[in-house]
Amino acid sequence: MSRKKPIKAVALISGGLDSILAARLMIDQGITVLPLKVLLPYLPRERDRTGAKSRLISRLEEWAGVPLAGVDASGEAVALLKSPEYGFGSNMNPCLDCRILMLKKGAEFMRRAGADFVVTGEVLGQRGMSQRRQSLEIADRESGIPGLILRPLSGRILPETIPEKQGWVERAKLLSLSGRSRQAQLRLAESVGIKEPVNAAGGCLLTDPIFSGRLRDLCCHEGLERRGFELLKFGRHFRLSEKTKLIVGRDEEENGLLESFAGPGDVLFYTIDVSGPVALARGEFDVGLIALSGSLLAYYCRPAPGCGVKISHRVQAGGAETISYCLPADEKALEAFRIGK
Numbered sequence: 001m002s003r004k005k006p007i008k009a010v011a012l013i014s015g016g017l018d019s020i021l022a023a024r025l026m027i028d029q030g031i032t033v034l035p036l037k038v039l040l041p042y043l044p045r046e047r048d049r050t051g052a053k054s055r056l057i058s059r060l061e062e063w064a065g066v067p068l069a070g071v072d073a074s075g076e077a078v079a080l081l082k083s084p085e086y087g088f089g090s091n092m093n094p095c096l097d098c099r100i101l102m103l104k105k106g107a108e109f110m111r112r113a114g115a116d117f118v119v120t121g122e123v124l125g126q127r128g129m130s131q132r133r134q135s136l137e138i139a140d141r142e143s144g145i146p147g148l149i150l151r152p153l154s155g156r157i158l159p160e161t162i163p164e165k166q167g168w169v170e171r172a173k174l175l176s177l178s179g180r181s182r183q184a185q186l187r188l189a190e191s192v193g194i195k196e197p198v199n200a201a202g203g204c205l206l207t208d209p210i211f212s213g214r215l216r217d218l219c220c221h222e223g224l225e226r227r228g229f230e231l232l233k234f235g236r237h238f239r240l241s242e243k244t245k246l247i248v249g250r251d252e253e254e255n256g257l258l259e260s261f262a263g264p265g266d267v268l269f270y271t272i273d274v275s276g277p278v279a280l281a282r283g284e285f286d287v288g289l290i291a292l293s294g295s296l297l298a299y300y301c302r303p304a305p306g307c308g309v310k311i312s313h314r315v316q317a318g319g320a321e322t323i324s325y326c327l328p329a330d331e332k333a334l335e336a337f338r339i340g341k
């Protein structure tokens with residue numbers, strides 16, 4: 001195969017194994033690969049406790065000879081949740097619209113970088129909504145670069161793409177994977193020296209029923225915006241009234257985050273004399289709702305039976321501190337207010 005200039009592909013990297021393997025297959029065919037991560041806000045805060053994913057990315061960067069680039073699609077990703085054209089999956093996951101967004105970002109990057117096509121780690125039939133044959137066709141069309149999206153892991157069972165027709169990529173060297181089994185990917189990973197177990201990208205919060213419940217509540221009561229969306233990712237969430245929500249931290253890190261998220265008019269609650277969580281309340285308040293918030297916070301302090309907890313609250317920013325003595329809510333009452341059960 002004679003080439004006038006090196007052929008370049010943008011490889012969309014999700015952080016899971018499949019996209020890394022897809023990029024590797026291209027590198028093995030002599031393609032210059034530019035790895036790109038499209039940053040979405042749908043992932044949990046802590047995703048790589050063992051460091052395995054970071055190590056995997058480092059391997060890819062070594063193979064590609066360039067660092068992983070990133071483009072932030074958070075604003076568009078939150079906005080598309082309002083009314084995704086192709087609807088939601090089993091929870092609040094608009095997978096097909098989300099894939100289209102990622103491909104569009106890949107296409108923009110491709111043009112800017114002077115690359116020739118885009119590579120993804122998608123496997124035909126691996127995920128219900130976005131990796132059916134018809135969904136892949138829709139995504140290709142809507143990406144704005146039909147024919148220029150190559151899925152090396154399933155390439156031999158998908159229609160021929162421009163990179164194959166042009167002779168940039170040998171179709172015979174593409175794989176013909178389909179379905180949910182991961183055995184072939186694990187074997188391939190081992191053959192290229194990846195021995196640490198790394199799952200598929202996974203971890204999307206929108207596929208989680210509890211998170212989806214919180215998101216529905218946000219859309220219904222407060223409206224969807226970026227800060228409100230970020231707040232859904234941590235704490236215990238309670239809907240106290242149509243216009244009032246309380247979030248209780250689960251550990252010190254979350255307590256700090258709740259303090260940092262408090263904006264004008266929000267109310268922060270702290271325990272006094274005993275250690276306990278911080279709570280952030282947002283919306284409209286009256287004396288009853290302040291007392292209710294205090295009782296929910298007191299529940300997590302686990303005071304001795306019949307005893308209460310001194311709790312302070314302060315309206316942000318700079319409101320006067322008020323201290324009250326709160327008896328803990330009983331568990332059944334507390335559960336009745338919980339969002340996303």
Ligand code: SF4
Nearest residue numbers: 093094095098099204
């Ligand atoms: S699982 Fe989440 S991140 Fe993945 S395509 Fe669906 S919505 Fe997007």
